[in-house]
Amino acid sequence: MKGYNFAYLDEQTKRMLRRTLLKAVAIPGHQIPFGAREMPLPYGWGTGGIQVTAAVLGRADTLKVIDQGADDTTNAVSIRRFFARTAGVATTTRTASATIIQTRHRIPETTLTEAQIIVYQVPQPEPLYQLEPSRTETRRMHALADYGAMHVRLYEQVARYGQIAISYDYPVMVNGRHLMAPSPIPAFDNPKMHRMRALQLFGAGREKRIYAVPPYTAVVSLDFEDHPFRASRAAHVCALCGDRASYLDEVVTDDRGGRMFICSDTDHCASRRESAP
Amino acid sequence: MLSARGLGFRFGSITALEAVDVDLWPGEVLAVVGESGSGKTTLLHVLAGRLRPDAGQVWYREPDGPRTEVHAMPLPLLRRLHRSDWGFVEQDPRQALRMDVSAGGNVGERLMAAGARHYGRIRAEAARWLAEVEIDVARIDDRPTTFSGGMLQRLQIARTLVTEPRLVFMDEPTGGLDVSVQARLLDLIRTLVRRLGIAVVLVTHDLAVARLLAARIVVMQRGRVVEDGLTDQVLDDPRHPYTQLLVSSVLAT
Numbered sequence: 103m104k105g106y107n108f109a110y111l112d113e114q115t116k117r118m119l120r121r122t123l124l125k126a127v128a129i130p131g132h133q134i135p136f137g138a139r140e141m142p143l144p145y146g147w148g149t150g151g152i153q154v155t156a157a158v159l160g161r162a163d164t165l166k167v168i169d170q171g172a173d174d175t176t177n178a179v180s181i182r183r184f185f186a187r188t189a190g191v192a193t194t195t196r197t198a199s200a201t202i203i204q205t206r207h208r209i210p211e212t213t214l215t216e217a218q219i220i221v222y223q224v225p226q227p228e229p230l231y232q233l234e235p236s237r238t239e240t241r242r243m244h245a246l247a248d249y250g251a252m253h254v255r256l257y258e259q260v261a262r263y264g265q266i267a268i269s270y271d272y273p274v275m276v277n278g279r280h281l282m283a284p285s286p287i288p289a290f291d292n293p294k295m296h297r298m299r300a301l302q303l304f305g306a307g308r309e310k311r312i313y314a315v316p317p318y319t320a321v322v323s324l325d326f327e328d329h330p331f332r333a334s335r336a337a338h339v340c341a342l343c344g345d346r347a348s349y350l351d352e353v354v355t356d357d358r359g360g361r362m363f364i365c366s367d368t369d370h371c372a373s374r375r376e377s378a379p
Numbered sequence: 380m381l382s383a384r385g386l387g388f389r390f391g392s393i394t395a396l397e398a399v400d401v402d403l404w405p406g407e408v409l410a411v412v413g414e415s416g417s418g419k420t421t422l423l424h425v426l427a428g429r430l431r432p433d434a435g436q437v438w439y440r441e442p443d444g445p446r447t448e449v450h451a452m453p454l455p456l457l458r459r460l461h462r463s464d465w466g467f468v469e470q471d472p473r474q475a476l477r478m479d480v481s482a483g484g485n486v487g488e489r490l491m492a493a494g495a496r497h498y499g500r501i502r503a504e505a506a507r508w509l510a511e512v513e514i515d516v517a518r519i520d521d522r523p524t525t526f527s528g529g530m531l532q533r534l535q536i537a538r539t540l541v542t543e544p545r546l547v548f549m550d551e552p553t554g555g556l557d558v559s560v561q562a563r564l565l566d567l568i569r570t571l572v573r574r575l576g577i578a579v580v581l582v583t584h585d586l587a588v589a590r591l592l593a594a595r596i597v598v599m600q601r602g603r604v605v606e607d608g609l610t611d612q613v614l615d616d617p618r619h620p621y622t623q624l625l626v627s628s629v630l631a632t
């Protein structure tokens with residue numbers, strides 16, 4: 103595309119983003135403010151993730167973009183097309199072939215490697231947001247690792263529902279120090295973040311925050327000893343590939359109430375079907 | 380365990396504290412009395428490290444530990460003290476309680492902040508403390524929004540004492556309550572404080588409250604301590620004219 107710098111953003115902005123990313127990597131789970139740029143996409147379309155991807159993308163990279171686990175949703179397709187046009191990079195739907203994966207709502211089922219970076223689109227980076235609306239106060243709570251209030255929230259869940267009933271954006275402790283919002287991925291995906299081999303970067307465009315989890319970092323879901331964290335999924339088998347362990351979406355198949363469960367990770371499901379005997 | 384020397388504090392042109400000395404011994408209840416505006420609340424906040432004095436120092440000694448200057452402590456250390464060894468009971472319990480969190484969650488918070496991670500044990504401890512402050516354990520999952528003023532204050536006390544602090548600051552803990560509710564609360568505070576051996580700095584404008592709870596008393600007028608000593612002595616035989624006025628109830632209440 104003419105008239106644009108490589109990957110849309112100008113070099114100065116990318117350098118600013120990279121400096122922010124370095125700080126973020128240096129303090130795992132700690133939110134770093136950055137001067138977010140206006141992007142040619144509305145907030146909620148992953149402008150934070152796009153800026154992070156633009157800052158780390160090189161000519162030799164292969165990009166995969168997923169939304170709710172799928173490569174073919176409007177959001178995923180537009181972001182992939184955006185970078186194919188502005189950076190001319192190769193794109194793929196194969197998790198194993200990608201060097202950078204930008205995601206909303208899922209972590210791929212395929213185990214990521216040291217050669218990969220996963221970029222999360224984050225709507226609300228502050229895990230204490232629901233408990234404490236003041237930014238000044240949440241910053242102070244992070245600085246002092248004053249996280250009693252978050253445990254109170256979990257206590258309330260068990261008192262009311264008999265269990266911790268948080269299914270998305272389930273809060274985690276990173277490196278034993280910072281409380282972090284994993285973005286609205288299902289709690290099922292939380293264990294994948296723990297000591298992940300790939301670098302994990304998080305971009306919140308509207309809130310202008312970047313944070314990161316370097317490879318092999320401890321990421322622990324908050325819980326109680328007698329109510330341990332559980333990575334729950336629908337107790338079904340994928341109707342397409344037969345997987346019993348993957349995260350499933352329930353889809354309506356007709357207008358007479360017909361439903362089935364299929365893998366949320368479309369690439370994972372397709373690969374299994376291809377390699378099936 | 381706590382001592383202050385030469386405390387001074389100003390709100391702009393108002394001198395709220397001037398040359399105030401205070402000493403508190405382990406397990407002792409010290410009352411700070413004086414009419415409204417005499418600087419009692421300001422003194423309490425300065426002693427607790429919430430307000431930095433313009434002059435003077437506050438020292439705290441941990442059991443068998445070194446003396447540390449409260450206002451020179453790194454913030455994380457001070458916060459840790461406030462969450463464990465110290466407690467603060469506000470006059471208005473709504474300021475301290477989480478009104479959108481159950482009674483059990485309110486009491487359990489300090490335990491969790493101190494690292495407790497076993498739900499069953501946290502809940503059992505919360506239930507035990509609700510019973511201690513005479514709140515029906517069946518209310519454990521109710522929000523404080525449904526509680527009466529006296530219950531709210533008792534809940535705040537349970538929430539504060541659950542970590543068995545050594546030192547508790549109280550600002551008019553029975554203020555704004557009906558007389559009969561006050562009497563019951565005072566009785567409860569006296570029982571718990573004695574049994575747990577907690578040291579208390581108690582701010583009150585009510586001399587009867589001071590007499591009931593405190594062994595020693597300091598009398599404040601316009602930011603200065605005008606008289607101090609054993610409560611019975613000071614109240615039975617006041618030396619300073621201002622204390623005499625207070626006792627003759629001209630200014631009391």
Ligand SMILES: Nc1ncnc2c1ncn2[C@@H]1O[C@H](COP(=O)(O)OP(=O)(O)O)[C@@H](O)[C@H]1O
Binds near residue numbers: 395415416422
């Ligand atoms: N936030 C504040 N700003 C300005 N003046 C204050 C403030 N708080 C207290 N004061 C003044 O400081 C003096 C002492 O107040 P305070 O410590 O609240 O007294 P007490 O608790 O004995 O009623 C009073 O003159 C009061 O008006």
Ligand SMILES: [Mg+2]
Binds near residue numbers: 419420421
């Ligand atoms: Mg006051």
